[in-house]
Amino acid sequence: MKKLLVAVAFLGCLSAFAQTEDIDITPNNSWLKAGITAGIPLGDAEDFSSFALGADVRGQYLFNPNIAVGVASGYTHYFGKDNFEDIGIIPAAAFFRYYFTPDGLFFGADVGYGFLTNVDNNSGGLYLNPQIGYHNEDWNFYAYYQNTMAENDINIQNIGVGVTYNIRFK
Template sequence: MKKLLFVIIAVFGFSNISAQGGEDNSQNSNSGEGFNLGLHAGIPVGDWDDLSSFAIGLDVSYLFNLSEGIDVGLATGYINFFSKDFDGFEVEDLGIIPVALSSRIVLGEDWFFGADVGYGIITNEGSDGGGFYYYPKIGLRIGSADIFGYYQSMIKDSIDASSVGIGATFNLN
């Protein structure tokens, strides 16, 4: 619960930065259309809470403007859950490559909601495939950058590798 509260405070804290910012340089008034590249960092939750101390990821997407305030496209990237010792055993880092459909809906002048849904491929040696992947986020557009809070999860055989945190994505168009 403390982790979720931290993310909510961080996201709403960025609203002050936006309010003090200058003019909006974004395309189509808050559209994420085009090529986007970003990073996110979070705290593992769920089944990986005891096995991992930190998660960091790279986000890559290309979005098309479907209509006023709605963007859709494809997303991929890489997520790494950094392992920690578990009851004296060394656990291997968990790597995931998401392949997903991505969407972004404008909630106002600066706010948006986005979600990626697809398949997460486990990159660890000896792993067999991956599982269902989802990545909802809510954030704030500041110029050509998005600052957001997120929950990210990949579920395989009822094991949930999830994290909650903050991230930033930059529109490169």
């Protein structure tokens, strides 16, 4: 059921985005974001991991100066502790951001599916990643809470900080 809800939400976001008329992709409204994250595992994840390090990649379209949507992916690596294996999460998500001003505070959230790596009998589950941060024309600095509600009632969570650089389309 979780997979169905994620798929419907993701496709709904994409279809709403695709039906917008007169989309003009320019360096002023569309760019890639690439960066890193670092976090401390929580919940089920803190039982087997001591640290999470990740890569964050996004494609963003700015509808107006305040509202942006896009797709998000990357990779979060959970370093194993106490003889546990390392695991990873690869998200496939849609994201929304609200920018209060051209430089300053933003709120955002990613919603999608988190694919687990190096885990037997569990492919992943619902992926949520709310964020609050500061942005300017080139950089985004943010705090986040990441949760993948995987199969077999396993919640893989971490709380941390991230930074991304905006790569403008030319």
